[in-house]
Amino acid sequence: MTEVPQKVPVLQRWGPAVLGLACLVAAATLDGRAGAEGPSTQAPAAVSDELRALVGGLEVDERVAGWAVLGVEGPPTGDDGAAPWVRIDFGRDGLRFSVTVAPLGTLPEGAPRSTQRHALYYGHPHPRGAKIPDNATRAILANVERRVLAYEAAHPAPSP
Amino acid sequence: MDTRATLSPRWTDAWLRGWPGLSLVVAVHLAIVVWAIGSDRFLHDEGLLTHLFASATAQAPAAGLFLQKSRPPISALYAGFAAHSLQAFLYAHAVVGSFGVLLLGRAALGMGHRAPNLVAAILALSPLYIGGAAAGLSNTDVVVGICLCLWLAATQRRVAAAVVLGMLPWIRAEVGVLAICVAAASLHRRDVRVLLALVAFGVTYALAGMLYHLRPDWFLAFPPALPDAMPGNPYWATHAGTVTVAQLAATALALCPALPLLAWLPWRRLSGHERLGMVFVVGFVIALVALPRWRVFNFDQSPRYLLPIVPFVALAVGRVYERWLEGEAPWRGGLGVLAGCGAMALVAGLQSAHPTALVAVAITGFAATLAHTGRGRLAVATLCALVALGPAGFGEGGGVTRQQTAPHLDAMVSRLETLVGPGRRSVYTNEPLLHAFVRRSGRLPGVTVFYLVQEDQRFELDQLTNEANGQRAALWAAIDGGAYGRVVRAGALRPDAVPTNAVFALSKDERLPLVMPPEVWDAELEVVHPGYRMVISQMRGAAAR
Numbered sequence: 001m002t003e004v005p006q007k008v009p010v011l012q013r014w015g016p017a018v019l020g021l022a023c024l025v026a027a028a029t030l031d032g033r034a035g036a037e038g039p040s041t042q043a044p045a046a047v048s049d050e051l052r053a054l055v056g057g058l059e060v061d062e063r064v065a066g067w068a069v070l071g072v073e074g075p076p077t078g079d080d081g082a083a084p085w086v087r088i089d090f091g092r093d094g095l096r097f098s099v100t101v102a103p104l105g106t107l108p109e110g111a112p113r114s115t116q117r118h119a120l121y122y123g124h125p126h127p128r129g130a131k132i133p134d135n136a137t138r139a140i141l142a143n144v145e146r147r148v149l150a151y152e153a154a155h156p157a158p159s160p
Numbered sequence: 161m162d163t164r165a166t167l168s169p170r171w172t173d174a175w176l177r178g179w180p181g182l183s184l185v186v187a188v189h190l191a192i193v194v195w196a197i198g199s200d201r202f203l204h205d206e207g208l209l210t211h212l213f214a215s216a217t218a219q220a221p222a223a224g225l226f227l228q229k230s231r232p233p234i235s236a237l238y239a240g241f242a243a244h245s246l247q248a249f250l251y252a253h254a255v256v257g258s259f260g261v262l263l264l265g266r267a268a269l270g271m272g273h274r275a276p277n278l279v280a281a282i283l284a285l286s287p288l289y290i291g292g293a294a295a296g297l298s299n300t301d302v303v304v305g306i307c308l309c310l311w312l313a314a315t316q317r318r319v320a321a322a323v324v325l326g327m328l329p330w331i332r333a334e335v336g337v338l339a340i341c342v343a344a345a346s347l348h349r350r351d352v353r354v355l356l357a358l359v360a361f362g363v364t365y366a367l368a369g370m371l372y373h374l375r376p377d378w379f380l381a382f383p384p385a386l387p388d389a390m391p392g393n394p395y396w397a398t399h400a401g402t403v404t405v406a407q408l409a410a411t412a413l414a415l416c417p418a419l420p421l422l423a424w425l426p427w428r429r430l431s432g433h434e435r436l437g438m439v440f441v442v443g444f445v446i447a448l449v450a451l452p453r454w455r456v457f458n459f460d461q462s463p464r465y466l467l468p469i470v471p472f473v474a475l476a477v478g479r480v481y482e483r484w485l486e487g488e489a490p491w492r493g494g495l496g497v498l499a500g501c502g503a504m505a506l507v508a509g510l511q512s513a514h515p516t517a518l519v520a521v522a523i524t525g526f527a528a529t530l531a532h533t534g535r536g537r538l539a540v541a542t543l544c545a546l547v548a549l550g551p552a553g554f555g556e557g558g559g560v561t562r563q564q565t566a567p568h569l570d571a572m573v574s575r576l577e578t579l580v581g582p583g584r585r586s587v588y589t590n591e592p593l594l595h596a597f598v599r600r601s602g603r604l605p606g607v608t609v610f611y612l613v614q615e616d617q618r619f620e621l622d623q624l625t626n627e628a629n630g631q632r633a634a635l636w637a638a639i640d641g642g643a644y645g646r647v648v649r650a651g652a653l654r655p656d657a658v659p660t661n662a663v664f665a666l667s668k669d670e671r672l673p674l675v676m677p678p679e680v681w682d683a684e685l686e687v688v689h690p691g692y693r694m695v696i697s698q699m700r701g702a703a704a705r
Contacts, residue, residue, distance in 0.1 A: 008489055013532045015495045020525025023502050027515030027522065105571050105694050 048074060051086050054118075055101060056147030058088060065139035067092045090140060096126040097137070099144050113141050118148050181277035182265045186258050189284035189293075192551060193254040196294035197247075200600055203562045205592040206464075207296030208644060210234065211249045214242035216638040223634035226372045228384035229624045231331045232365070234301045246596060250296055257293030258284075260304035263311040264471050270314030271431045271475070274482040278544065282474035283307070285547050287555030288414045292464055295560055299464045302332040306471050313433050322346075322357035330365070333384050335468050337447060341440045373626050382624050403449060403461050409508035409517040410557025411463040416473050417550045418543055420524040421480050423497035424490055429479045437472030444469055463559050481540050484531035498525060516554055520546065566593050568694045572665050573603055575689045575696050579663060582606055586659050588648065590614060590675075591667040591694070595645035609645035612653060615674035650675040655684045655699075663688075664697045 051074045052058065062069045070089040085102035100121045104114060111119035122137050175181035196202050213231060217224030218239040225232045241252040265280030273279055283289055283303070292300035305328045312321035322342065329336040339358060346354040366379045375381065412419045430438065448465050483490075498521065505517035523546045531539035555561070562569060572594065576587060584606040587594070595609040621639075625632040640647045653675060664685060666672060689696035 008532045009492075012490055012492060012495060014529060016498060016525035016528035016532070018525075019495070019499055019502055020522040020529070023505065023518040023522035023525065026506055026509065027518035030509045030515040030518070105568050105575075105689070 051084050054084075054148060054151045055086050055088060055144060056150060058147070064090065064143050065136060067136060067140060070096065088144065092136075095130055095132060096124075097122060097132045098124040099140060101144065101148055113145050115145060115148050115152055117152055120145055120148070176275040176277050177269060178277075182262065182280055185265065185277055185281045185284045186261050189261050189290070190254060190258040192290055193257060193293045194251070196290065197250045197254060200597065201562060202291045202295040202560055203593055203596060203600075204295035204297060204560055204565055205644075206298070207250075207253075208246075208592060208596055210238070210253075210296045210298050210301075211242050211246055212639065212643045214238035214249060215642075216635055218243035219638040219641070220634040222372055223625075223631045224638070226369045226378075226631065227625055227635060228330065228379075228382060229620070231298050231301075233305075233327050234298060234331055237301075246600070250294070253296045253300075254293050256304055257289070257300050260289075260300070260307040260471075263304070263307035264474060267307060267310035267314045267471075268475060268478055270311065271433065273475070273478050274485055275478060275540070278481055278540070279474045279478035281544065282416055282418060282477055282547055283470055285550045286414075286416055286467075286470050286474075287550045288411075288463060288467055288558035288560065289470060290551050291414075291555065291558050291560040292467060297464055297560070298331055299467045302328055302335050303467050303470060305331060306335070306338070306468055310433065310437075310471060310475075318351075319353050319357045322354045323360050326358040327361040330361070330384065332465075332468070334444070334448065334465060337444050338440045338468065341436055341443070345436055373629055373631070375626075375628075378626065382626055384624075386620055386623060404511055405504060406508040406511035406514070407461070407557070408449070409505055410512070410514075411466060411559075412557070413517060413520055413550075413554040414463055414556065414558035415466055415470055416477070417520050417546050417554045418477050418524070419473060420498060420501040420521050421477050421527075421543060422473070423501060423524075424480050424483070424494040424528065425476055426479050426483045426488075426491070429483065430476065434472065434475050434479070438476060441469045441472050463557060477543075481543070484536040484539050487534065487536055490528070490532055494528070498528070514556075516556070520554065562593065562597075566591065566667070568667065569593055569597055572667075572694050572696070573598060573601075576604055576607070576663065576665055579688060579696065579698070580604065580607060584608075586610060586662045587665055588612060588653075588658065588662055589645065589665045589667070590669055590672055591665060592644040594665060610648045611643060611645035612672075612675055613647055613649050614669070614671045615650060616671060618649060655680065658699065660699055662699050665694065666697070667694050 052072060055072065058064075058069055058072055060069055060071060067090040070091045071087075073087050073089075075085060085100055085106065087098050087100045089096060089098050100123075101118050102121070104117055104119050106119075111121050113120040120141055122132075122141060125132050175184075210231070213224065213227075213229075213235045214237075217230060217232075217235040221239070224230050224235055224239075237256070238249055238252055241248040261280050261284040264283050265276050268276030268279035289300055289303065291297075292303075305324060309321045309325045309328075312318070312324065325339050325342060329339060343355060343358055346358070369378050370376055372378075373382070425438070427435070427438075445466065449461075501524075502518070502521045505521045508517045509515045523542060527539045527542040527546070530536075530542060559565070569591065572591065580587070582605065585608075587604075587607050588610045589595075590612045592611065595611065598604045598607065598609065621635065622632065625635055627633075636649075666676075684700060685697040686700045687695060687697045
């Protein structure tokens with residue numbers, strides 16, 4: 001049976017709930033950001049030169065099929081087992097979406113495009129549920145695919 | 161709303177302290193674990209290793225039991241089940257894990273807890289404990305051992321408790337830290353009986369081993385683990401041995417989602433055993449987080465190593481429940497500690513874009529306010545809901561799911577199905593889960609899986625076994641019969657010894673060139689499915705045959 005509590009100062013009574021509320025607000029903010037950026041469980045890091053070469057050296061602010069490159073990111077630092085994926089964020093007129101290039105076999109099957117060694121995905125539209133024009137995704141995927149093919153031609157497959 | 165008016169003391173006694181409540185907790189735990197075994201969600205190479213040592217012990221009992229690395233107490237316990245099948249072993253492991261829950265509940269009752277079944281529920285619903293129990297990990301066996309010690313100690317059988325505790329380092333060496341803590345406390349109290357009981361198993365085991373090994377120094381000559389990594393092992397060149405705040409927070413939640421509640425740990429309420437346990441928790445966590453950075457004792461940052469703290473954390477959380485139920489004024493510093501937890505959760509959230517730690521701190525904060533405004537029962541109910549959410553919402557940080565340890569396994573099997581079809585083929589692999597996964601799922605029925613023993617695995621077994629008395633040969637003979645598939649040792653892996661239509665399904669592993677030198681194998685293999693985490697190849701010309 002719960003006993004009658006002893007006198008508890010206001011800060012001790014309500015402070016934990018206020019802190020809890022602040023944590024909830026932060027969680028909701030982060031969750032929204034995660035929804036916009038993708039399901040990654042670790043923060044991506046700036047992409048290495050080698051990975052940038054995979055997408056033909058794409059840089060922020062470069063334009064592809066009329067869309068601006070907003071970011072080029074890779075696996076989080078410290079994640080030793082992560083596959084060397086690259087995610088490119090594209091934006092235009094308040095719309096955003098991402099294209100991810102990952103080695104074959106590292107992400108679920110069903111990539112809309114793939115090369116001999118890499119799979120190309122797109123998704124994470126922002127605002128959530130926004131419709132990205134098909135011709136834009138097609139053109140951008142084709143552009144990125146060409147870059148990856150050029151990279152693969154210049155860097156033969158490693159030994160098994 | 162306070163539920164005082166609607167719950168009779170007899171009802172609460174039955175569910176919070178009596179057998180009905182404890183039976184329910186144990187049954188829920190067992191049901192979740194059995195479901196997880198059936199789904200192969202936690203198929204894990206370390207669990208298969210526990211099975212391997214137990215089956216080797218069944219085939220060569222003396223050689224297995226006097227290999228310190230084999231975790232002799234549990235190899236003996238599971239030998240019969242492992243000899244029957246992997247499934248029988250996993251179910252036996254699940255039942256043993258549920259005994260741990262039962263023992264912790266009775267230990268908490270013996271220590272005078274007001275709601276001991278809630279303490280048991282914290283262990284029963286720990287996401288990592290559930291995963292470990294389903295996977296067959298020795299880490300959960302050592303937790304069961306700790307719960308047995310706690311129950312024996314709580315029922316005034318301290319010598320028996322010390323005997324059991326003295327045995328635990330032969331299940332998981334890191335639990336020696338707890339034995340050292342108890343030894344230090346016993347020395348301080350000049351409790352000679354407990355000190356002797358602590359070393360009883362070790363001394364008996366060492367003496368018996370002398371008869372088997374025929375050398376007095378066998379204990380040191382063939383230790384339970386290599387003190388240093390194999391020279392030149394490329395594994396360590398690619399593993400930093402460090403941990404981020406996000407990983408720490410995720411691990412903490414996978415161990416116990418109610419961990420932030422320790423902000424209000426009522427130190428004065430703790431029994432002597434519980435206080436000693438909390439000292440162990442602090443020392444153990446610091447040691448296990450810090451030591452891998454310097455490669456000391458050759459282990460990494462796997463969250464499962466921290467499982468031994470869960471029984472003590474559960475007991476401490478149970479004391480906070482008790483304090484809340486009794487309406488005792490909270491410790492004033494608790495809010496500051498919770499704010500610290502919130503800050504850590506925020507950093508973790510920013511690092512991982514995953515807000516789960518913030519949610520756990522938030523629920524803890526709301527529960528604390530309920531408690532501090534006189535709604536103790538509702539506060540405890542809120543915390544119970546947080547704990548119950550654990551297996552579904554906070555298990556990510558445990559890192560023991562098949563999707564986390566071998567995310568490419570499903571794709572590997574799908575590609576092998578396409579390549580091999582229903583025909584009979586030999587598949588050579590360094591992926592320890594492949595054999596068990598295809599056998600248990602019924603896929604690739606015509607395939608025989610050959611497991612390529614890695615060089616550091618061979619090195620370790622050779623270093624830790626006695627060649628002179630035949631132990632090494634006996635264990636290799638037992639292992640050759642089946643370990644992650646049919647075993648191929650490096651010496652036997654030559655292109656001319658492999659069927660001409662053989663397929664190689666190879667996971668990314670820095671150690672692979674040590675057993676498949678590129679200068680030998682590059683010319684022999686044709687890559688069929690290139691990839692990062694795995695590559696599937698076949699012998700050149702196999703497709704034409």
